[in-house]
Amino acid sequence: MSAAGTGPRYQAPARGRPRSEAAERAIIEGVMRLLEDGVPLAELSIERVARTAGVGKATIYRRWSGKEELFVDVIRAAEPPDPDLPGTSVRDDLVVLLESLRLRGLAGRSPALLHNVHAQMKSSPGLWAAYHDTVILPRRRLGLEVLRRGRENGELRADVDLELLNDIVVGPLLVRTVLNPDADLPDDLAERVVDTLLEGLRPAGG
């Protein structure tokens, strides 16, 4: 029982207003549907979202202060959760991390949601900053953590800074998923990238 059931003051209206979580889901799915239909971000008013989700505007404003805040939650809902790392070696952890980027790239293609929205988001500094802080930064921290462990273990060289190592590791996958969304994403891509990076581009014994 939620607070709504603790006394008559909080009783739901007789006609059955959807509970908060259901309404929230309907709103987020409403925005996704509009975006998938190709509605540009600029035309996505709270009024239109409310109509699509079948809720009142007040229901939206109770949860989000405005369009940008709502939109960040939509993006977060569309992102898969960060993967569990096996922790067996830096190589294994990096393969899992890059595989999750690959799968995210594949998933982002069919609804064309992420590609289009990503582009629109970059035109809005506030939205981009929010997306960066809630989606990109935590994922980046996870990668840096794996690399830091690898350096401490001696699995990775100690003379390259972690930020650069991270950009080297994620770069090829981001090129293929974000910058060039028609690129090939074969099943063994994560392993090939990680093994090539670990061994280096010079021929063995060269």
Next chain:
Amino acid sequence: MSAAGTGPRYQAPARGRPRSEAAERAIIEGVMRLLEDGVPLAELSIERVARTAGVGKATIYRRWSGKEELFVDVIRAAEPPDPDLPGTSVRDDLVVLLESLRLRGLAGRSPALLHNVHAQMKSSPGLWAAYHDTVILPRRRLGLEVLRRGRENGELRADVDLELLNDIVVGPLLVRTVLNPDADLPDDLAERVVDTLLEGLRPAGG
């Protein structure tokens, strides 16, 4: 003396309509000025461009079939030319290529032109395709050529495909210039990336 001076048939009108190249430059600079002022691509009409450049709409349509075609030339004009490669080794060529990406990243920051426009361009499939074909693809071909030579020379391992090698090499720079335009772009970045990639991420002798 250009063709305009070779005979009376080509003489400029008495009031001095700007010659074709001068008009073209004025038009392209007009679009850049509007974009730098933050005018969104969608609001950038041929009429507005004509007014800003001080030319008639017909002058624009004589050279470009429409807004998208004009816009691709603007983007191309804003891009530095591809660098001359020393050809002394794959390492040296790759350093020069990545250094040009680094400089392009630095240059693209002050006018905020490329960042903003890049984002808007990705929302327009036609524009993006044109940009891809005229700017990205030739640069990519140059990188692939260097890598192909390196594989044939034995400077690079032969067991990684060229497309993947290319994404591995340019990935870190693109992450720092396109995806994360606030990232650090230190003077020695190109060299550090190339040397780290050539030697690999494992500790020497590991």
